[in-house]
Amino acid sequence: MKQHTIRHFGLRKRLRQLRPSVLYRFLSLELMRTLPRRSEFGLVIAGVLVGIAAGLSVAAMTLIARTMHSTIFGLAPDQRLSGAAVENPILLLVAPIAGGILLGILLLLLARWRKRPLVDPIEANALHGGRLSLTDSLVVAVQNLISNGFGASVGLEAGYTQVAAGFASKFGSKLKLRRSDMRILVGCGAAGAIAAAFNAPLTGAFYAFELIIGAYTILSLTPVVVSALVANLVARLLSPSDAGIDVGSVGSVLPADYVPALLLGAICGGVGILLMQGVALVEETARKSAIPGYVRPAIGGIIVGLLAMISPQVLSGGHGALHLNLEANVTILGLLGLFLLKAVASAVSIGSGFRGGLFFASLFMGALIGKLFAFAAPYLGHASLAPASYAVVGMSALAVAVIGGPLTMTFLALEVTGDFPMTALVLAAVITSSFIVRTLFGYSFATWRFHLRGETIRSAHDVGWIRNLTVDKLMRADVRTADAAMPLEEFRARFPIGSTQRVILVDEAGKYAGLVLVPEVHADLVEAKDGGVLVRDVARHRSDVLLPTMNARQAVALFDQTESEALAVVSDMIGQRVIGLLTESHTLRRYSEELDRNRREISGEL
Template identity: 25%
Template sequence: MAPSEPVRIPPQVPPGEGAAAGTGQPFRPGEARTPRITAVLDGRVAFLGLLATALGLALGFIAEGLLRLIGLVTNLAYYHRFSSSFTSPAGHHLGWGALFVPVAGGLVVGLMARYGSTAIRGHGIPEAMEQILLNESRIPPRITLLKPLSAAVAIGTGGPFGAEGPIIATGGALGSLVGQFIAMSALERKTLLAAGAAAGMAATFGSPVSAVVLAVELLLFEYHPRSIIPVVLASVAATAVRYSLVGSAPVFSMPILASPTGTALGIYIAVGALMGLASVGVTKAVYHLEDTFERLPIHWMWWPALGGLAVGLIGLWVPRTLGVGYENIQGVLSAQLVGTTLLTLFVAKFLSWAIALGSGTSGGTLAPLFTLGGALGALTGGLLAALFPHLGVDPRICALVGMAAIFAGASRTMLASAIFVFETTLQPLGLLPLLGGCAAAYLVSALIMRRSIMTEKLARRGVRVPEEYASDYLDQLLVRDFASRNVLTLNADDTLREARAWLEADARGAAHHGFPVIDGEGRALGVLTRRDLLDPARTPDAPLRSLIGRPLAVALEGNSLREAADHMVRERVGRLLILDEAQRVVGILTRSDLLEAHAERLRHSERALARDAGAPLPRPGQAG
């Protein structure tokens, strides 16, 4: 029996008297099933890659269409003209009349959420994560239409959000929709959802690498070729469409940066740590405002209109806060916004965005956080450059670090944040400060705040979100290293009466619950449990071979413990025989052996922690 090939596989049968359930045909003792060998990739991944590529191409055009839809709503609401050009509402001439535009937009979004779908509320990524974790990545089809429409209304009427969040949510919904129309597993559907989301982000900003990394850090909950390849193909396809439509120039252009000195690099990392503190404050403020809205004695449908009122009032004070505000990010990075203008933008944008998002309207977090982080970073850098000019601090690099680090701290997407700012500015000399600043922000945020702005809402609903991606421990271990070698076997030609007598006389049998049955040549025919042997309904004079009621569930010494554990679940057994090539029993693997493997992992971990802390080491067999 070759290690990678299963032996003859008869139909699955439950314990019985030797007949295959539902077939009426007896099986031959000795027939066995071995674990499925785990494959890294198969032809199905190529099929998903083709679907993801088509999805990416479609989302390249959809993203452009949503931007034009936002532009159309903005032009109609603020300039009373029919045009789809993407423009800022900050230059309107409505006077006090502009106060009611965000209110009207909030009212429309509230109606769409109540009578369409409540899933359009919020910035979309937590909702997509919830569908992945709880609903096999099945997003209702109507979200594919309602999410972009509601976002276009909210942002076009002055909502202080970026277009990327709704586009990411729309892409994820479209990927899920494709996965629901075509027969596929939940894992494959999740891959298409993540591919759609990544394609939406890549199509908006021309940032395929950060889009892939964001999908890994927030949506896939794994790093595996079967998932990464389709996501990459979707992101590249969407970016290609963007390049064909608007060109390949960076979204946020800025002057060429100088290489940072060692001292300046340390300061940029400290700025990242400051952004980590800011991300904690921003996250807590958003959820505090959300809790405040929850306590209002009116239906939640009206909350976006109230949030719109705050947006309108703040917009009268600082018109720059209205709309997506990409021009604000551009102004911060090119040092066109400085001093009190920056400080006013930071305060006003934060209040407008936090209140609007807390009200449950449809909008995103990425662009507003980049605006806040960029403004705060530029302010810090400008102050340091004025007070300590000899340090060589560049306020523009501080703005870059602030943008990426505040999002890294708030969302816990350290790599995606750093790569995104690099891709959207194409400043290679800023990459090192970005990595250091994002790492510092992530560290500070994680030490202070248990959950991120993406996962807090899910945690409040009782959803547990994976926070670490590690290789499967059981997949690294082999059966031969954990199988028990002291196997007690029964002779197939013995009678049940003889087996019972042996159980009563031999104390060794008391520690075992399953016994392999072997023939005269030592080959395994099946397994009988203690319950089988002591069943009073059995005929005492029946030979043991006649009591075998199901095919053998076996493993080979070269199988991994993960393959063996999965095989136990499929076969609904608590033990697997370990056979050699002649089908002779050389060991047995039980559920207790699998637990012992995990206990060994815990002991190693606790020894390392105890060694670092100077505490007594755990004793062998003590898992803590």
């Protein structure tokens, strides 16, 4: 007691000796660490700070990209690359090649500097509890800026969300947030990034709910929405001219318009599948070739440059080209040709190694499909909608096919048009497109790329806790072992009934040789029958073992397959050194406990 009093007095003395400014910073840091863990209000404050960081990041990256476009392609400050008339055709060819070479050099340096793969927000929330490296996020942003700035057919949205989520994860790590709160904060960063990029807070919020967090809960609603609003406000204060998408007047919607909208949604779902498979085909072709990874972006730049010489509208994300085609009267062949050029340019850009996403590219291509569909609408028996209306429907339907998030794209249409009847029409098309993709394909663009890497995740739902619940954390290490060559009589003498339930056998080399149930060995006591019998002769599951890296779900599946109540855990399949024992009942109990804890965290009960 006296020692505790002395220690407490020493702490107070050190606190008194601190300067007021240092003491204030110390107390502020402690308050920021404890407040988000103990109250929802603290998480909202953290969301505000993340929203500010997201808005600043979007404004900074947009400014850098616009400056690069102006410098490299000689554009006016207010011009968009894909909507500008670049007079020098050689520049259209050379710029993407130069960007590919520069990106290849960066990839070569990264291959020597950072060996681990870069983690994006969806993967971080699904597998790593929201933890991703801020350094890696900044690297992704630089790659995205090089790709977009030199004209590759990719948008900046991937860089926006990566940087904002990276800042959120770093901030959450400093605050030592719980796993569920960390995932929400990463969602706040992504929500702020999309809201600031499109001047659409609702779109940003539901992008976080559907694609980054993987679920909507009351606990996550306030911080995510607040972060989206704050980020959008910051971005508009810094870049008031970047006001998202302007589609103009979309006209009135009648009940009969739902039939062509549903058909357009189904078409966009099929096109989205083809587009994602096209990107995968380019990546697979490049991977199987003998071309080094750092050379591929330059080759992709050659193809994109040649396509840009046909139409500069394939360059960059497509903001300028989208507005240009929404306002102009373009022929069927012109729209079809531009769609094919943009689709090839986007697939080649991403497949060859340029960093970016298909968010805005899918919006642009969807708008082209919508305007193409407007030419066929009169032949379907109804043609009351304007081409701009079909463009909005196609824009949202193709984007949901590629990116995912039906409500995200529906709210984007609402915030772009401000028209509720039009939003309901878009919702019908979006649901149709999403249903087609989930039924026939099963993946969005991000999760499809995870699948190609061998991952099994299909959304940002938190499955990382299952992977962390591994056999080595569940098993018992204090196991009873015996020599497999031991006579049965000696085994009975060493392990009398009641001494233990199971004994693991090992051979003379120390390898696993089977599992013996002690009560079963003592069940038949006819000595003559057991004469000369070794204990290995009554062993079970001689080839059925668990590995320490298996997760609980894999262990349960193996228990079902072998119809065993317990299995031995070995170091590896080659050495098979026994390191523990795991029972099915303990595995199921721990799995249920973790599942319930995860449910309570998501619902806010913890």
